[in-house]
Amino acid sequence: MTPRLARVCATCLSHKINLRITSLARIQWVGTGPKSPDGDEDGSGAPVPSGPTIPPFSRSASRFGRRPLSPLERVSQMLPQESLSEEVWELREEKTREDYKDTETQTPETLKEDPDMHEDDESVLNQGKEVAHVLPEERVMCFGEVVLAEYRRKRRLELQKMFQLEKGCKLGSSWGSVAHDAIQGCHAGTVLRTSLGLPMLIRRPSLEEFTLFMKRGPAIAYPKDANAMLMMMDVNEGDCVLESGSGSGAMSLFLSRAVGSSGSVLSVEVREDHHRRAVLNYERWRSSWSLRSGKEWPENVHFHLGDLINAAPLLAGRSFNSVALDMINPHLALHTVVPHLHTGGVCAVYQANITQIIDLMEGLRCSTLPLVYERIIEVQYRDWLLAPSLKKDGSFHQRRKSPDEEATESENDEANDEGKGHERAAHFPFGSVPYIARPHPEQNGHTAFLVKLRKISR
Numbered sequence: 001m002t003p004r005l006a007r008v009c010a011t012c013l014s015h016k017i018n019l020r021i022t023s024l025a026r027i028q029w030v031g032t033g034p035k036s037p038d039g040d041e042d043g044s045g046a047p048v049p050s051g052p053t054i055p056p057f058s059r060s061a062s063r064f065g066r067r068p069l070s071p072l073e074r075v076s077q078m079l080p081q082e083s084l085s086e087e088v089w090e091l092r093e094e095k096t097r098e099d100y101k102d103t104e105t106q107t108p109e110t111l112k113e114d115p116d117m118h119e120d121d122e123s124v125l126n127q128g129k130e131v132a133h134v135l136p137e138e139r140v141m142c143f144g145e146v147v148l149a150e151y152r153r154k155r156r157l158e159l160q161k162m163f164q165l166e167k168g169c170k171l172g173s174s175w176g177s178v179a180h181d182a183i184q185g186c187h188a189g190t191v192l193r194t195s196l197g198l199p200m201l202i203r204r205p206s207l208e209e210f211t212l213f214m215k216r217g218p219a220i221a222y223p224k225d226a227n228a229m230l231m232m233m234d235v236n237e238g239d240c241v242l243e244s245g246s247g248s249g250a251m252s253l254f255l256s257r258a259v260g261s262s263g264s265v266l267s268v269e270v271r272e273d274h275h276r277r278a279v280l281n282y283e284r285w286r287s288s289w290s291l292r293s294g295k296e297w298p299e300n301v302h303f304h305l306g307d308l309i310n311a312a313p314l315l316a317g318r319s320f321n322s323v324a325l326d327m328i329n330p331h332l333a334l335h336t337v338v339p340h341l342h343t344g345g346v347c348a349v350y351q352a353n354i355t356q357i358i359d360l361m362e363g364l365r366c367s368t369l370p371l372v373y374e375r376i377i378e379v380q381y382r383d384w385l386l387a388p389s390l391k392k393d394g395s396f397h398q399r400r401k402s403p404d405e406e407a408t409e410s411e412n413d414e415a416n417d418e419g420k421g422h423e424r425a426a427h428f429p430f431g432s433v434p435y436i437a438r439p440h441p442e443q444n445g446h447t448a449f450l451v452k453l454r455k456i457s458r
């Protein structure tokens, strides 16, 4: 890790900037192969859902004293993954394998014997094997589909990468590579071994994950907020909805699913590059969906390039059950939009800053529009840590018995219990293991304020 990148990493951690990212901060390098898999220059999205990419940092590396990078390696790690040739990928993999061997020789025991390193890895792999029963209608993953690779260690998410399966390509990471050809033909949810022998879960992304990982133009409406907006707007199948701006197309996708094949969405965007990005993301989801399900995703979003404020001719003769606005100065668009909103319908507004909400409220106060403000909310999720409490050697702690419980147990039973300290989870009876349970130290920060406005008849 370069000193400059180390500083950025340390600053991010100390300021708790976009805390979800820190859980991915140990990603050293990831790529999906020698070329961009989908041809739209994005490589199927960044490895990190939002915010800056955090430089390499690996606890295992520091723990086992991984050697510092050479200047050439540092520069190579900063290059876009798509620009690397097949040879560079081979060399990288070779080097990672060597590094991995080095760490093995530097530890007193092999990594395999270190429960801290591998117990969970193995259990993940075994879980994958147990779920071998597939239903007849389940389709295997195929080339062209967008999939998600996940590597967890000690229940901690170390790598999450979305990419498109391409013949001959390879998913590369600091934890080894997996050939796309090996993924093709497997059922989603299969655990495969990387070239370094580590278990990598390969599955299909949910729509939420797709929107978080897809290539972005502007910031997206975060799924938690988009979900709340759908509730505010009471979007139903068959509805006709107006949205602006299209941005990166995340809200468009959620609306598309909510209104279904009998509904429609008109998505208006003023910037051409954002308009193109939204269309690309929408089309990529649709094509991946038809490959994974064998069914067509409804083609129910019409993306229009133009300014919503001057869109009266576009909206002429049309009416909408609800409206979603995620754009700058939404109050300036209300006079164009409100005449086309059903009476009793909701216009939901997404704004990042409370000062923008004040502008909106002030705009409403100064207008004669038949809109009433109902509520302003901020949607906050709180992540929790919940896991059995482990000792340093990876075995379970045992719940301390009360004197009464101890008195009722025979001496023999007690002796047996002592011997169980190093056994695996299945040998501990239900309720015998204490848990840690507390709010996760890494929480997501603020995303947006949501305003619910309703059209009334005066």
Ligand SMILES: C[S@@+](CC[C@H](N)C(=O)[O-])C[C@H]1O[C@@H](n2cnc3c(N)ncnc32)[C@H](O)[C@@H]1O
Residues within 6 Å of the ligand: 218, 219, 220, 221, 222, 244, 245, 246, 247, 248, 249, 250, 251, 252, 268, 269, 270, 271, 274, 306, 307, 308, 309, 326, 327, 328, 333
């Ligand atoms: C934050 S982004 C929207 C993100 C989108 N909701 C998503 O989930 O991906 C805001 C977008 O509004 C667009 N915009 C701003 N003013 C506009 C206007 N007057 N008419 C249409 N689009 C506008 C911007 O160009 C930008 O792409």
